[in-house]
Amino acid sequence: MGTYRRTDARRNNRHRAGGLLFFTTLLALTVTCAITAYASANQPTTVIAGSYGEDMSRTKTNQEHTSAAQQPESVSMSDRQPGGGNSPAHNDSESWMLTLVNAENPLPSDHSPKLKSLANGLQFDERAIDQLNAMLSAAREQGLSPVVCSAYRSIEKQRTLLNNQTEYQVTRGLSREQAAIEARKVIAYPGTSEHNLGLAADIVSINYQSLDEAQADTPEAKWLKEHCSEYGFILRYPKDKTDITGIIYEPWHFRYVGVEAAKEIMESGLCLEEYLAG
Numbered sequence: 084m085g086t087y088r089r090t091d092a093r094r095n096n097r098h099r100a101g102g103l104l105f106f107t108t109l110l111a112l113t114v115t116c117a118i119t120a121y122a123s124a125n126q127p128t129t130v131i132a133g134s135y136g137e138d139m140s141r142t143k144t145n146q147e148h149t150s151a152a153q154q155p156e157s158v159s160m161s162d163r164q165p166g167g168g169n170s171p172a173h174n175d176s177e178s179w180m181l182t183l184v185n186a187e188n189p190l191p192s193d194h195s196p197k198l199k200s201l202a203n204g205l206q207f208d209e210r211a212i213d214q215l216n217a218m219l220s221a222a223r224e225q226g227l228s229p230v231v232c233s234a235y236r237s238i239e240k241q242r243t244l245l246n247n248q249t250e251y252q253v254t255r256g257l258s259r260e261q262a263a264i265e266a267r268k269v270i271a272y273p274g275t276s277e278h279n280l281g282l283a284a285d286i287v288s289i290n291y292q293s294l295d296e297a298q299a300d301t302p303e304a305k306w307l308k309e310h311c312s313e314y315g316f317i318l319r320y321p322k323d324k325t326d327i328t329g330i331i332y333e334p335w336h337f338r339y340v341g342v343e344a345a346k347e348i349m350e351s352g353l354c355l356e357e358y359l360a361g
């Protein structure tokens with residue numbers, strides 16, 4: 084059953100996972116899903132060339148994270164299948180957790196998952212929020228203090244942020260066309276961020292809330308990497324897969340894919356793109 088489900092999901096995602104060359108090309112242009120829920124639309128973030136990330140490398144103050152860590156969310160990814168397929172009913176109900184979202188595979192603009200709020204107010208897909216809370220609780224039982232600083236982000240919000248960033252670039256003197264290009268280096272195109280999906284959470288240590296590689300050295304990040312698969316989560320953007328994911332190493336970004344897939348992915352060292360294409 085498990086294998087069947089995965090196979091179906093892979094088949095369903097194959098059209099998305101394919102075209103590595105095309106994807107690689109897109110990577111050069113694509114951006115950061117960036118902008119977390121708390122990023123102010125009025126304060127465009129500067130970008131360092133070549134450091135695109137799903138969450139944009141940046142440093143936040145504890146206060147910003149704290150406030151950010153207090154917002155809810157909701158997600159519901161319905162795995163819409165192309166071609167109006169004849170996939171079995173169980174497939175539609177189970178493959179949602181393996182939905183691939185990246186620059187080459189954007190979500191539909193009307194994607195509106197069913198969400199539930201975390202204790203801090205951020206929102207997450209209602210179908211996986213219990214697993215997220217269980218993982219956080221388990222970490223806390225070990226004396227750790229993980230903080231979810233970003234979770235669900237609506238596509239509409241993403242679009243607003245991108246538009247604002249474009250306008251900001253125009254005020255800096257760029258042509259509208261160039262401004263749009265620069266803006267997309269900072270903010271992911273609406274629908275291409277896993278945060279739009281609602282199954283991704285950025286988790287940092289309360290003692291180190293910067294979204295940079297040093298996050299990986301915190302006790303929280305180490306514990307999460309080792310145990311996340313037990314709760315159905317994967318470290319989505321590994322250090323050695325940036326050429327495939329198109330996203331910088333993000334030791335804070337965790338994606339729910341279900342326990343079975345999570346264990347296979349974390350044990351095999353494959354990234355989600357490779358797993359789904361396999």
Ligand SMILES: [Zn+2]
Nearest residue numbers: 137138285336
């Ligand atoms: Zn993230």
